[in-house]
Amino acid sequence: xxxxxxxxxxxxxxECCPEETITFDAVHEILKDICSFVGVQGYxxxxxxxxxxxxxxxxxxxxxxxxxxxxxxxxxxxxxxSCLGEGDTxxxxxxxxxxxxxxxxxxxxxxxxxxNVDHTKILNKLLSYTERLQF
Amino acid sequence: xxxxxxxxxxxxxxxxxxxxxxSSEECVMAIQNTLNELRNICPQISxxxxxxxxxxxxxxxxxxxxxxVASTVDKLCMLIKHARVGGGLEFFRVDSLGYCATVxxxxxxxxxxxxxxxxxxxxxxxxxRGIVPIVLKLVELIQPELMYxxxxxxxxxxxxxxxxxxxxxxxSEVVGSEKNVDCTSFSESVxxxxxxxxxxxxxxLVGSQDNVRxxxxxxxxxxxxGGQKEIIKVEVEEIQSxxxxxxxxxxxxxxxxxxxAVIQLSEKIQTTLQTKRGAAVLVRPIIK
Numbered sequence: 001x002x003x004x005x006x007x008x009x010x011x012x013x014x015e016c017c018p019e020e021t022i023t024f025d026a027v028h029e030i031l032k033d034i035c036s037f038v039g040v041q042g043y044x045x046x047x048x049x050x051x052x053x054x055x056x057x058x059x060x061x062x063x064x065x066x067x068x069x070x071x072x073x074x075x076x077x078x079x080x081x082s083c084l085g086e087g088d089t090x091x092x093x094x095x096x097x098x099x100x101x102x103x104x105x106x107x108x109x110x111x112x113x114x115x116n117v118d119h120t121k122i123l124n125k126l127l128s129y130t131e132r133l134q135f
Numbered sequence: 136x137x138x139x140x141x142x143x144x145x146x147x148x149x150x151x152x153x154x155x156x157x158s159s160e161e162c163v164m165a166i167q168n169t170l171n172e173l174r175n176i177c178p179q180i181s182x183x184x185x186x187x188x189x190x191x192x193x194x195x196x197x198x199x200x201x202x203x204v205a206s207t208v209d210k211l212c213m214l215i216k217h218a219r220v221g222g223g224l225e226f227f228r229v230d231s232l233g234y235c236a237t238v239x240x241x242x243x244x245x246x247x248x249x250x251x252x253x254x255x256x257x258x259x260x261x262x263x264r265g266i267v268p269i270v271l272k273l274v275e276l277i278q279p280e281l282m283y284x285x286x287x288x289x290x291x292x293x294x295x296x297x298x299x300x301x302x303x304x305x306x307s308e309v310v311g312s313e314k315n316v317d318c319t320s321f322s323e324s325v326x327x328x329x330x331x332x333x334x335x336x337x338x339x340l341v342g343s344q345d346n347v348r349x350x351x352x353x354x355x356x357x358x359x360x361g362g363q364k365e366i367i368k369v370e371v372e373e374i375q376s377x378x379x380x381x382x383x384x385x386x387x388x389x390x391x392x393x394x395x396a397v398i399q400l401s402e403k404i405q406t407t408l409q410t411k412r413g414a415a416v417l418v419r420p421i422i423k
Binding site: 060066067071074075077078081082088089094095096097098 | 181182200203206207210211213214217218220221222223224225226227228229230231232234236249375376
Protein backbone atom coordinates (compact mmCIF):
# COMPACT_ATOMS: atom_id res chain seq x y z
CA UNK A 1 0.00 0.00 0.00
CA UNK A 2 1.39 3.37 -0.92
CA UNK A 3 1.37 5.87 1.84
CA UNK A 4 0.01 9.30 1.11
CA UNK A 5 2.45 12.06 1.47
CA UNK A 6 1.78 13.92 4.62
CA UNK A 7 2.52 17.19 2.90
CA UNK A 8 -0.80 16.71 1.14
CA UNK A 9 -2.66 15.97 4.33
CA UNK A 10 -4.71 18.38 6.33
CA UNK A 11 -2.70 20.23 8.91
CA UNK A 12 -4.75 22.39 11.20
CA UNK A 13 -3.40 24.52 13.98
CA UNK A 14 -6.37 24.94 16.26
CA GLU A 15 -4.93 27.62 18.46
CA CYS A 16 -1.55 29.23 18.23
CA CYS A 17 0.37 30.49 21.17
CA PRO A 18 3.07 33.05 20.40
CA GLU A 19 5.48 31.45 22.82
CA GLU A 20 5.30 27.75 22.08
CA THR A 21 7.24 25.75 24.57
CA ILE A 22 10.33 23.84 23.57
CA THR A 23 8.68 20.63 24.71
CA PHE A 24 5.75 21.05 22.36
CA ASP A 25 7.98 21.90 19.40
CA ALA A 26 10.35 19.05 20.12
CA VAL A 27 7.57 16.49 20.39
CA HIS A 28 5.98 17.93 17.26
CA GLU A 29 9.21 17.33 15.33
CA ILE A 30 9.35 13.74 16.55
CA LEU A 31 5.78 13.18 15.42
CA LYS A 32 6.55 14.43 11.94
CA ASP A 33 9.16 11.70 11.75
CA ILE A 34 6.82 9.04 13.16
CA CYS A 35 4.18 10.02 10.62
CA SER A 36 6.42 8.70 7.85
CA PHE A 37 5.84 5.16 9.21
CA VAL A 38 3.65 3.05 6.95
CA GLY A 39 0.11 2.80 8.31
CA VAL A 40 0.25 5.91 10.48
CA GLN A 41 -2.71 8.11 9.58
CA GLY A 42 -1.79 11.20 11.55
CA TYR A 43 -1.64 12.70 14.99
CA UNK A 44 -3.07 15.19 17.44
CA UNK A 45 -0.66 16.98 19.74
CA UNK A 46 -1.90 19.21 22.49
CA UNK A 47 -0.63 21.13 25.46
CA UNK A 48 -2.31 23.71 27.67
CA UNK A 49 -2.16 26.44 25.04
CA UNK A 50 -1.79 24.83 21.67
CA UNK A 51 -3.24 21.94 19.70
CA UNK A 52 -2.10 20.73 16.30
CA UNK A 53 -4.03 18.20 14.28
CA UNK A 54 -2.44 16.49 11.32
CA UNK A 55 -4.60 13.82 9.72
CA UNK A 56 -4.68 12.29 6.26
CA UNK A 57 -8.47 12.54 6.23
CA UNK A 58 -9.48 15.99 7.41
CA UNK A 59 -13.14 14.93 7.67
CA UNK A 60 -12.23 12.74 10.61
CA UNK A 61 -10.68 15.57 12.59
CA UNK A 62 -13.68 16.19 14.83
CA UNK A 63 -14.65 12.55 15.57
CA UNK A 64 -11.02 11.61 16.21
CA UNK A 65 -10.50 14.62 18.48
CA UNK A 66 -13.65 13.70 20.41
CA UNK A 67 -12.53 10.08 20.66
CA UNK A 68 -9.17 10.90 22.23
CA UNK A 69 -10.70 13.55 24.43
CA UNK A 70 -13.14 10.96 25.78
CA UNK A 71 -10.31 8.46 26.21
CA UNK A 72 -8.28 10.90 28.31
CA UNK A 73 -11.36 11.78 30.34
CA UNK A 74 -11.96 8.09 30.99
CA UNK A 75 -8.32 7.57 31.97
CA UNK A 76 -8.68 10.42 34.45
CA UNK A 77 -11.85 8.87 35.87
CA UNK A 78 -10.17 5.46 36.17
CA UNK A 79 -7.18 6.98 37.93
CA UNK A 80 -9.47 8.72 40.41
CA UNK A 81 -11.76 5.82 41.25
CA SER A 82 -9.10 3.12 41.21
CA CYS A 83 -6.28 5.20 42.69
CA LEU A 84 -4.16 4.25 39.69
CA GLY A 85 -2.13 7.36 39.50
CA GLU A 86 -2.29 9.42 36.37
CA GLY A 87 -2.34 7.22 33.26
CA ASP A 88 0.55 8.03 30.96
CA THR A 89 -0.11 5.65 28.08
CA UNK A 90 -3.46 4.81 26.50
CA UNK A 91 -4.17 2.33 23.76
CA UNK A 92 -7.46 2.28 21.90
CA UNK A 93 -7.93 -0.71 19.66
CA UNK A 94 -10.95 -0.41 17.38
CA UNK A 95 -12.09 -2.69 14.57
CA UNK A 96 -10.44 -0.56 11.86
CA UNK A 97 -8.27 1.84 13.81
CA UNK A 98 -5.65 1.92 16.50
CA UNK A 99 -4.91 4.99 18.61
CA UNK A 100 -1.90 5.38 20.85
CA UNK A 101 -2.04 8.24 23.33
CA UNK A 102 1.01 9.22 25.35
CA UNK A 103 1.57 11.95 27.89
CA UNK A 104 4.99 13.57 27.72
CA UNK A 105 5.30 16.18 30.42
CA UNK A 106 2.26 18.39 29.85
CA UNK A 107 2.01 17.47 26.20
CA UNK A 108 -0.55 14.87 25.15
CA UNK A 109 0.14 13.03 21.94
CA UNK A 110 -2.40 10.89 20.08
CA UNK A 111 -1.19 8.88 17.11
CA UNK A 112 -3.74 7.33 14.76
CA UNK A 113 -2.75 4.27 12.79
CA UNK A 114 -4.13 1.37 10.86
CA UNK A 115 -5.14 -1.72 12.77
CA ASN A 116 -2.17 -3.82 11.63
CA VAL A 117 0.53 -1.35 12.70
CA ASP A 118 2.70 -2.47 15.60
CA HIS A 119 2.05 0.30 18.13
CA THR A 120 4.88 -0.87 20.41
CA LYS A 121 7.44 0.12 17.79
CA ILE A 122 5.94 3.59 17.59
CA LEU A 123 5.77 3.87 21.37
CA ASN A 124 9.39 2.79 21.74
CA LYS A 125 10.45 5.22 19.03
CA LEU A 126 8.57 8.06 20.71
CA LEU A 127 9.96 7.23 24.14
CA SER A 128 13.52 6.85 22.86
CA TYR A 129 13.32 10.29 21.23
CA THR A 130 11.84 11.89 24.30
CA GLU A 131 14.43 10.29 26.59
CA ARG A 132 17.17 11.58 24.32
CA LEU A 133 15.71 15.04 24.65
CA GLN A 134 15.81 14.54 28.45
CA PHE A 135 12.25 15.43 29.22
CA UNK B 136 -11.73 -31.81 35.34
CA UNK B 137 -12.09 -28.26 36.54
CA UNK B 138 -8.86 -26.54 37.50
CA UNK B 139 -7.87 -26.03 41.11
CA UNK B 140 -9.28 -22.94 42.71
CA UNK B 141 -12.27 -22.85 40.41
CA UNK B 142 -15.40 -21.69 42.20
CA UNK B 143 -17.42 -24.64 43.43
CA UNK B 144 -20.53 -22.48 43.14
CA UNK B 145 -19.79 -21.79 39.47
CA UNK B 146 -19.24 -25.47 38.79
CA UNK B 147 -22.43 -26.39 40.64
CA UNK B 148 -24.43 -23.98 38.53
CA UNK B 149 -23.02 -25.41 35.34
CA UNK B 150 -23.63 -29.00 36.46
CA UNK B 151 -27.18 -28.17 37.50
CA UNK B 152 -28.10 -27.31 33.94
CA UNK B 153 -29.49 -30.69 33.03
CA UNK B 154 -31.60 -30.93 36.14
CA UNK B 155 -33.58 -27.69 36.09
CA UNK B 156 -33.71 -24.40 34.23
CA UNK B 157 -31.21 -21.86 35.50
CA SER B 158 -32.60 -18.41 36.13
CA SER B 159 -30.94 -15.22 34.97
CA GLU B 160 -30.15 -14.35 38.62
CA GLU B 161 -28.23 -17.59 38.97
CA CYS B 162 -26.37 -16.86 35.74
CA VAL B 163 -25.38 -13.42 37.02
CA MET B 164 -24.29 -15.03 40.27
CA ALA B 165 -22.13 -17.49 38.33
CA ILE B 166 -20.41 -14.61 36.54
CA GLN B 167 -19.94 -12.74 39.82
CA ASN B 168 -18.46 -15.84 41.44
CA THR B 169 -16.09 -16.22 38.52
CA LEU B 170 -14.93 -12.63 38.94
CA ASN B 171 -14.50 -13.14 42.69
CA GLU B 172 -12.51 -16.31 42.13
CA LEU B 173 -10.32 -14.57 39.59
CA ARG B 174 -9.49 -12.01 42.24
CA ASN B 175 -8.72 -14.78 44.74
CA ILE B 176 -6.44 -16.56 42.29
CA CYS B 177 -4.79 -13.36 41.04
CA PRO B 178 -4.45 -10.90 43.92
CA GLN B 179 -2.97 -8.44 41.42
CA ILE B 180 -6.52 -7.83 40.16
CA SER B 181 -8.14 -5.06 42.16
CA UNK B 182 -11.43 -4.62 40.30
CA UNK B 183 -13.26 -6.62 37.66
CA UNK B 184 -16.67 -6.08 36.12
CA UNK B 185 -18.69 -6.83 33.00
CA UNK B 186 -21.01 -4.33 31.38
CA UNK B 187 -23.10 -3.83 28.28
CA UNK B 188 -22.88 -0.87 25.89
CA UNK B 189 -26.26 0.34 27.20
CA UNK B 190 -24.57 1.13 30.56
CA UNK B 191 -25.97 -1.96 32.30
CA UNK B 192 -23.48 -3.55 34.69
CA UNK B 193 -23.98 -7.29 34.24
CA UNK B 194 -21.71 -8.37 37.09
CA UNK B 195 -18.93 -7.02 39.26
CA UNK B 196 -16.63 -8.48 41.87
CA UNK B 197 -17.80 -8.37 45.49
CA UNK B 198 -15.44 -5.59 46.56
CA UNK B 199 -16.09 -3.22 43.67
CA UNK B 200 -17.67 0.07 44.64
CA UNK B 201 -21.01 0.23 42.83
CA UNK B 202 -21.09 3.99 42.37
CA UNK B 203 -17.49 4.07 41.12
CA VAL B 204 -18.22 1.27 38.67
CA ALA B 205 -21.38 3.02 37.50
CA SER B 206 -19.60 6.32 36.85
CA THR B 207 -16.75 4.58 35.03
CA VAL B 208 -19.15 2.50 32.94
CA ASP B 209 -20.96 5.71 32.03
CA LYS B 210 -17.75 7.16 30.59
CA LEU B 211 -16.76 3.85 29.02
CA CYS B 212 -20.07 3.72 27.17
CA MET B 213 -19.46 7.24 25.88
CA LEU B 214 -16.07 6.10 24.65
CA ILE B 215 -17.65 3.07 22.99
CA LYS B 216 -20.04 5.36 21.14
CA HIS B 217 -17.22 7.68 20.05
CA ALA B 218 -15.18 4.67 18.95
CA ARG B 219 -17.72 3.93 16.23
CA VAL B 220 -15.61 6.17 14.02
CA GLY B 221 -12.95 3.45 14.13
CA GLY B 222 -15.40 0.60 13.56
CA GLY B 223 -16.20 -0.04 17.24
CA LEU B 224 -14.10 -0.45 20.36
CA GLU B 225 -12.37 -3.81 20.70
CA PHE B 226 -9.81 -3.12 23.41
CA PHE B 227 -8.78 -0.22 25.64
CA ARG B 228 -5.83 -0.06 27.98
CA VAL B 229 -4.59 2.63 30.34
CA ASP B 230 -1.10 2.28 31.77
CA SER B 231 0.13 4.21 34.75
CA LEU B 232 3.22 3.70 36.90
CA GLY B 233 2.12 0.69 38.90
CA TYR B 234 -1.31 -0.24 37.64
CA CYS B 235 -3.18 -0.62 34.44
CA ALA B 236 -6.80 -0.86 33.42
CA THR B 237 -8.04 -2.91 30.49
CA VAL B 238 -11.40 -3.09 28.77
CA UNK B 239 -11.97 -5.96 26.33
CA UNK B 240 -14.97 -6.54 24.11
CA UNK B 241 -16.33 -10.07 24.48
CA UNK B 242 -19.16 -10.42 22.00
CA UNK B 243 -21.92 -8.04 22.97
CA UNK B 244 -20.48 -7.17 26.40
CA UNK B 245 -17.29 -5.59 27.70
CA UNK B 246 -15.01 -6.95 30.40
CA UNK B 247 -13.17 -4.31 32.45
CA UNK B 248 -10.38 -5.02 34.87
CA UNK B 249 -7.98 -2.96 36.97
CA UNK B 250 -4.80 -4.77 37.93
CA UNK B 251 -1.20 -4.18 38.89
CA UNK B 252 1.44 -4.28 36.19
CA UNK B 253 2.94 -7.24 38.00
CA UNK B 254 0.19 -9.41 36.54
CA UNK B 255 1.78 -11.73 34.02
CA UNK B 256 0.75 -11.11 30.41
CA UNK B 257 0.03 -14.81 29.88
CA UNK B 258 -2.27 -14.88 32.90
CA UNK B 259 -3.96 -11.70 31.69
CA UNK B 260 -4.46 -13.25 28.26
CA UNK B 261 -5.79 -16.46 29.86
CA UNK B 262 -8.35 -14.45 31.80
CA UNK B 263 -9.51 -12.12 29.03
CA ARG B 264 -9.32 -14.62 26.18
CA GLY B 265 -10.02 -17.86 28.02
CA ILE B 266 -11.79 -18.05 31.36
CA VAL B 267 -14.18 -15.09 31.18
CA PRO B 268 -15.27 -15.64 27.54
CA ILE B 269 -15.98 -19.32 28.29
CA VAL B 270 -18.14 -18.45 31.29
CA LEU B 271 -19.96 -15.80 29.27
CA LYS B 272 -20.48 -18.24 26.42
CA LEU B 273 -22.03 -20.75 28.82
CA VAL B 274 -24.30 -18.06 30.21
CA GLU B 275 -25.23 -17.05 26.69
CA LEU B 276 -26.26 -20.62 25.94
CA ILE B 277 -28.42 -20.77 29.06
CA GLN B 278 -29.83 -17.24 29.09
CA PRO B 279 -29.20 -15.57 25.71
CA GLU B 280 -31.42 -12.60 26.58
CA LEU B 281 -29.23 -11.84 29.57
CA MET B 282 -26.18 -11.33 27.40
CA TYR B 283 -27.92 -9.32 24.71
CA UNK B 284 -30.03 -7.35 27.18
CA UNK B 285 -33.63 -8.15 27.81
CA UNK B 286 -35.81 -5.78 25.83
CA UNK B 287 -35.00 -2.57 27.55
CA UNK B 288 -36.01 0.92 26.81
CA UNK B 289 -33.20 3.30 27.56
CA UNK B 290 -32.35 6.86 26.74
CA UNK B 291 -29.69 7.73 24.26
CA UNK B 292 -26.99 10.08 25.39
CA UNK B 293 -28.60 13.44 24.59
CA UNK B 294 -25.51 15.57 24.14
CA UNK B 295 -23.69 12.91 22.21
CA UNK B 296 -26.68 12.12 20.09
CA UNK B 297 -26.74 15.57 18.56
CA UNK B 298 -23.04 15.25 17.74
CA UNK B 299 -23.46 11.87 16.15
CA UNK B 300 -26.58 12.76 14.17
CA UNK B 301 -24.85 14.27 11.16
CA UNK B 302 -22.38 11.39 10.93
CA UNK B 303 -25.09 8.79 11.28
CA UNK B 304 -27.24 10.45 8.65
CA UNK B 305 -24.39 10.32 6.17
CA UNK B 306 -23.52 6.72 6.96
CA SER B 307 -27.06 5.43 7.13
CA GLU B 308 -28.08 3.01 4.44
CA VAL B 309 -31.64 2.54 3.29
CA VAL B 310 -32.74 -0.70 1.76
CA GLY B 311 -34.66 -0.95 -1.51
CA SER B 312 -37.58 1.40 -1.88
CA GLU B 313 -37.28 2.84 1.60
CA LYS B 314 -35.26 5.88 0.54
CA ASN B 315 -36.41 9.31 1.63
CA VAL B 316 -39.10 7.94 3.88
CA ASP B 317 -40.95 10.83 5.45
CA CYS B 318 -41.42 9.43 8.87
CA THR B 319 -40.28 10.38 12.32
CA SER B 320 -39.22 8.31 15.25
CA PHE B 321 -42.12 8.55 17.71
CA SER B 322 -39.66 8.88 20.49
CA GLU B 323 -35.93 9.31 20.02
CA SER B 324 -35.43 7.67 23.37
CA VAL B 325 -37.33 4.46 22.67
CA UNK B 326 -34.81 1.83 21.69
CA UNK B 327 -34.90 -1.93 22.05
CA UNK B 328 -31.77 -4.03 21.95
CA UNK B 329 -32.57 -7.24 20.11
CA UNK B 330 -30.66 -10.32 19.07
CA UNK B 331 -30.31 -11.09 15.38
CA UNK B 332 -31.78 -14.33 14.07
CA UNK B 333 -31.80 -15.54 10.51
CA UNK B 334 -35.00 -15.08 8.55
CA UNK B 335 -35.45 -18.54 7.16
CA UNK B 336 -38.02 -21.11 6.16
CA UNK B 337 -41.34 -20.01 4.69
CA UNK B 338 -40.91 -16.46 6.03
CA UNK B 339 -37.83 -16.00 3.86
CA LEU B 340 -39.53 -17.37 0.76
CA VAL B 341 -42.84 -15.57 1.13
CA GLY B 342 -41.77 -12.26 2.60
CA SER B 343 -39.69 -9.55 1.02
CA GLN B 344 -35.95 -9.60 1.65
CA ASP B 345 -36.30 -5.98 2.81
CA ASN B 346 -38.71 -6.85 5.63
CA VAL B 347 -37.72 -7.77 9.16
CA ARG B 348 -39.63 -9.77 11.73
CA UNK B 349 -39.76 -8.55 15.33
CA UNK B 350 -40.65 -10.30 18.59
CA UNK B 351 -44.41 -9.57 19.16
CA UNK B 352 -43.70 -8.82 22.85
CA UNK B 353 -41.47 -5.93 21.78
CA UNK B 354 -44.08 -4.64 19.34
CA UNK B 355 -46.64 -4.66 22.15
CA UNK B 356 -44.26 -2.63 24.32
CA UNK B 357 -43.81 -0.07 21.55
CA UNK B 358 -47.56 0.19 20.99
CA UNK B 359 -48.09 0.76 24.71
CA UNK B 360 -45.35 3.38 24.92
CA GLY B 361 -46.46 5.08 21.71
CA GLY B 362 -50.02 5.59 22.92
CA GLN B 363 -51.54 3.13 20.42
CA LYS B 364 -50.09 5.09 17.48
CA GLU B 365 -49.48 3.12 14.32
CA ILE B 366 -45.89 2.00 13.90
CA ILE B 367 -45.15 1.95 10.20
CA LYS B 368 -41.49 1.01 10.07
CA VAL B 369 -38.51 0.21 12.23
CA GLU B 370 -34.98 1.53 12.18
CA VAL B 371 -32.36 -1.16 12.79
CA GLU B 372 -28.89 -0.05 13.89
CA GLU B 373 -25.79 -2.19 14.18
CA ILE B 374 -24.19 -1.34 17.51
CA GLN B 375 -20.52 -1.49 16.58
CA SER B 376 -20.49 0.13 13.14
CA UNK B 377 -23.45 2.45 13.68
CA UNK B 378 -24.90 1.42 10.30
CA UNK B 379 -28.65 1.83 10.02
CA UNK B 380 -31.51 0.79 7.82
CA UNK B 381 -35.17 1.68 7.84
CA UNK B 382 -37.51 -1.09 6.76
CA UNK B 383 -40.97 -2.59 7.04
CA UNK B 384 -41.59 -5.10 9.78
CA UNK B 385 -43.89 -7.91 10.76
CA UNK B 386 -44.27 -9.89 13.98
CA UNK B 387 -42.36 -13.15 14.22
CA UNK B 388 -44.64 -16.12 13.55
CA UNK B 389 -42.52 -18.79 15.19
CA UNK B 390 -43.77 -19.07 18.79
CA UNK B 391 -40.35 -20.32 19.88
CA UNK B 392 -39.09 -16.74 19.55
CA UNK B 393 -41.93 -15.07 21.50
CA UNK B 394 -40.56 -12.94 24.34
CA UNK B 395 -36.96 -13.75 23.39
CA ALA B 396 -36.06 -10.19 22.30
CA VAL B 397 -35.21 -11.37 18.81
CA ILE B 398 -35.31 -9.75 15.38
CA GLN B 399 -35.20 -11.89 12.25
CA LEU B 400 -33.20 -10.34 9.43
CA SER B 401 -32.75 -11.54 5.88
CA GLU B 402 -29.26 -12.27 4.57
CA LYS B 403 -29.43 -9.10 2.49
CA ILE B 404 -30.12 -6.89 5.50
CA GLN B 405 -27.49 -8.70 7.59
CA THR B 406 -24.93 -8.01 4.85
CA THR B 407 -25.97 -4.37 4.62
CA LEU B 408 -25.65 -3.90 8.38
CA GLN B 409 -22.52 -6.05 8.59
CA THR B 410 -24.09 -8.12 11.32
CA LYS B 411 -24.84 -11.79 11.80
CA ARG B 412 -26.93 -14.23 13.80
CA GLY B 413 -26.42 -13.82 17.56
CA ALA B 414 -25.23 -10.21 17.37
CA ALA B 415 -27.08 -7.38 19.08
CA VAL B 416 -28.78 -4.56 17.19
CA LEU B 417 -30.70 -1.50 18.31
CA VAL B 418 -34.23 -1.22 16.96
CA ARG B 419 -36.31 1.95 17.00
CA PRO B 420 -40.00 2.06 16.07
CA ILE B 421 -41.13 4.76 13.65
CA ILE B 422 -44.68 6.11 13.39
CA LYS B 423 -46.42 8.15 10.70
